[in-house]
Amino acid sequence: MKPLVMVGAGQAALPRIIAEAAAAGGAPLAGYLDVGPQPPAPATPLTRLGDEERLQDPAFLAAFDLAVAVQGPARRMLCERLLGIGAGLPVVRHPSAVVSATAVIGAGTVLSAGAIVQSDARVGRFCVLNTACSVDHDNVVGDYVSFGPGSHTAGRVTVLEGSFIGLGALIINGVTVGPRATVGAGAVVVRDVAEGTTVVGNPARVLARG
Structure with a gap:
């Protein structure tokens, strides 16, 4: 399994659940990507690896699996976009x-x-x-x-x-x-x-x- 990067962050529950699950499994997140025009900082200390533009980089997609932490109506749109570009989206x-x-x-x-x-x-x-x-x-x-x-x-x-x-x-x-x-x-x-x-x-x- 490739290192896992969280797409989206913030203070809500889902980013923390993803970060804690990864850490408890012995493979802490490699970092996160900001999503949106005014992205919130993560509640969990993590390395910022950039923003959504990294999702256009084939080398980035080849190197990392992704976990979507965006919530609300934007979640489906982002998930479908990632499926469409062949991103690795494992079960967390x-x-x-x-x-x-x-x-x-x-x-x-x-x-x-x-x-x-x-x-x-x-x-x-x-x-x-x-x-x-x-x-x-x-x-x-x-x-x-x-x-x-x-x-x-x-x-x-x-x-x-x-x-x-x-x-x-x-x-x-x-x-x-x-x-x-x-x-x-x-x-x-x-x-x-x-x-x-x-x-x-x-x-x-x-x-x-x-």
Whole structure:
């Protein structure tokens, strides 16, 4: 595996999760690239290797793998751009995360400390699995899905592209969460969630529709 460079920095959680996972795995980040016109400084002391212009340098792309730490709407655009230019986008996995030998994790996904992915689960590209969450057996998780700390799915759950599963949420067996849906913190989801819908409570009920 090549040395890892973080694309984007700042004080938010994701850059710190990536930096800590890399360091805990014995291969600290080689540095970071600034992104955007007024890039924030990283919370973790790191070497600045330049800005987005380095992504146009074939020698740089050949020398380093990349981990995208940009959050919000710009994340997808940047990730797709990097895929298009053939950048190396490995899974970033804290050593305390547990992944079944039969699970599949997509490019650029980040697994924080204590995350668990069980047998025959399929997790898409550029997902974020936060602290001590679990994705159980035979789940199908689309691209750009985020799981909050301590959230859990039961078996055969489907979570489609761009959805957000909040802190401590629970999703029972066989449920489908539609694209770009939001499951609120602590919600208990016992039936399917429609595309773009926000659900909260126990049992989860619709709060808003996209």
